[in-house]
Amino acid sequence: MKKLDNKLIIGIGNNTRKDDGLGWYFLDILKDEGFNTENLLYKYQLMVEDAELVSNYNTVIFVDACKTDLEDGYEIERIYPSEQVAFSTHEVPPNQILNLCETIYHKNPKSYIVKIQGYKWDFEIGLSQEAKSNLTKAVQEFTRNYS
DSSP states (O other), rough: OOTTTTEEEESSOOOOOGGGHHHHHHOOOHHHHTGGGEEEEEESSSTTHHHHHHOOOSEEEEEEEEEETTTTTTEEEEEOOSSSSSOOOSOOOHHHHHHHHHHHOOOOOOEEEEEOOOOOSSSSSOOOHHHHHHHHHHHHHHHTTOO
């Protein structure tokens, strides 16, 4: 088993909406490659309550699909707590979760976001071919440099 030590990987998405499931498929691949499952978390969306969970880890990696054109089809970047917090009933971005983690629990885990470019967002299970290619590249980069 490949141990993730004190790292939490959060896959965000919905596998019934084609490429919106990229975050979950990322975690599926890590499981298949033998990473310990207790450090992998599947989420439809982030909620303010996730700040407490995040505070228990040294490193947190958020993985999500994005609609933005990315040069390599994916991007891994370091993220930091947001300066200001504004809430929506639909979504709380990762940097706002980090802000709450720092403000409430006085913890600031090293954090990254893995953005994977998606193309199709219809109600259907499975990824587009282009998204599968981007996913493969993102997982390879992650396992090479971040696991």
